[in-house]
Amino acid sequence: MPLLTELKTCFGKFALSVVEWIVAFKRSTERLLPGTWRIKPEGNIALERLIGRFPRYLAAPQGGVVCGEGWYPVVWDLCTAIEALEHLGMPRVAGVHAEERLGGLFLRAASSSFIVTELTREAELKAAATCETCGKPGSLKVGHGFAKTLCSEHGSARQRPRQRRSSSTGLNATPKLIFLDTEFTDLDYPQLISIGLVSDTGERFYAELSNGWSREGCSAFVREHILPQLTAGEFLQERYFAGCRLADWIVEFGGPVRVVTDAPGYDWVLMLDLLEGNLPDNLCPEALAFYCESFPALVPLLQEARQKAFASAPAHHALNDAEALREAWEVMTVNLHPAILDQYLRM
Ligand SMILES: [Zn+2]
Structure with missing residues (x-):
């Protein structure tokens, strides 16, 4: 200093x-x-x-x-x-x-x-550090459509129960953030088609799977908007090989790595499924959920950031979507109070 x-x-x-x-x-x-x-x-x-x-x-x-x-x-x-x-x-x-x-x-x-x-x-x-509702000790609670500093009592009414964080793998250090997006066949029976990740310092991972899904299993939306955007070529990989490559890519960061996603129920679950049997020790066991709608006042700014990203790289492509998520995240972090951001990162 x-x-x-x-x-x-x-x-x-x-x-x-x-x-x-x-x-x-x-x-x-x-x-x-x-x-x-x-x-x-x-x-x-x-x-x-x-x-x-x-x-x-x-x-x-x-x-x-x-x-x-x-x-x-x-x-x-x-x-x-x-x-x-x-x-x-x-x-x-x-x-x-x-x-x-x-x-x-x-x-x-x-x-x-x-x-x-x-x-x-x-x-x-x-x-x-104070509940906005009752004045008792509180911390940031984030969900769909809201972000509030609340005590556990007032927060539990609005937030899903929190999982325990593992402390055995040295994951308490500030983790590197990687932004995740996936494309998959269908909302009801999702099977992974492609996966894109971008780190907060710009490293990228992208793979399209040659097996584990079929064109027949895709919804009409996916057939119309997702499949035409697949690049194939060197990115087209056998599923097991893509999982190993992804694990290696994560391990290479050395320190703890945490995934940020706006669809933990799909993207995160599909990624863990891909990594099955190959889960890197330095991958935080919980993804960080990032919903643009959590901060209603920021929605226009975050949407603008995403739109800007999509101007040069079209949406509905896993890597482009991951990149747009990162851009929106960056806009959010410069707008949040440091104390609130700090708590967000510890969720
Ligand atoms: Zn309270």
């Missing part, structure tokens, strides 16, 4: 601990003042109460609160800290916006102060 960044981080930490101390002091003096409206309530806080306590920051149009009530205490604490700093002579903050976006709490304070930026960042990290 360059010296200047390090100094800034050190100073930021020091400043935050001073602010914490000031807020604690302010809290204790609030209790001595007449009226209880200043004091932070225990447990649930009503939105009117929160905005009523800090109208200059949070009331529209200069500010706003659009998030679940589990995060109101985080917003309350942030405003208390900003208020305390103003009392010490910091220029007034014109407004504070608190908004749930992409599973995380986004906080924007109208201030150019370095310490306010640090405070909002700190509060965002705190929210990333």
Whole structure:
């Protein structure tokens, strides 16, 4: 880390601990003042109460609160800290916006102060570990159509049960991501036709199978859109040989490798089937599900990324689809809050 960044981080930490101390002091003096409206309530806080306590920051149009009530205490604490700093002579903050976006709490304070930026960042990290619904400890939960920071109780209502992660194969290190797509005969009785994988650094694997499926078993859609796109040539391989080649390709990465897919029920299952008896030790036992619809606010951006990818390489070809998935993933990662992305990768 360059010296200047390090100094800034050190100073930021020091400043935050001073602010914490000031807020604690302010809290204790609030209790001595007449009226209880200043004091932070225990447990649930009503939105009117929160905005009523800090109208200059949070009331529209200069500010706003659009998030679940589990995060109101985080917003309350942030405003208390900003208020305390103003009392010490910091220029007034014109407004504070608190908004749930992409599973995380986004906080924007109208201030150019370095310490306010640090405070909002700190509060965002705190929210990333707090259930947006009830305020208990929480973490990111992702599924079709939603991505929310929730506690286990509120998350279990929306999420499928989580499998256990193996720790015996050194898979706890940050794995390399490989993006997977397959083409197969039919949704009801899927048999693998082709498989494409692209790593996060651009390495590619592609194979078309010469056996294990038949044209007669293909749905009308597959016959019309998938089969004409098969390239054959050097990619056309006997199924068992293709499985061995894929296993070798994965092993070559050395460290742990994790598959990202938008159709775990098909792509991932068909890939494991292809690898049967040849499963590489460095392959994480669970695929990472990536649904564009998990982050509704990002859907247009992610669709645009995919479309762009398909402009040069048509869809319904396993390798092109895997490449498009990777492009969409990259767009998502630059838009997510780092704390939310970090949790996503640990799912
Ligand atoms: Zn909860």
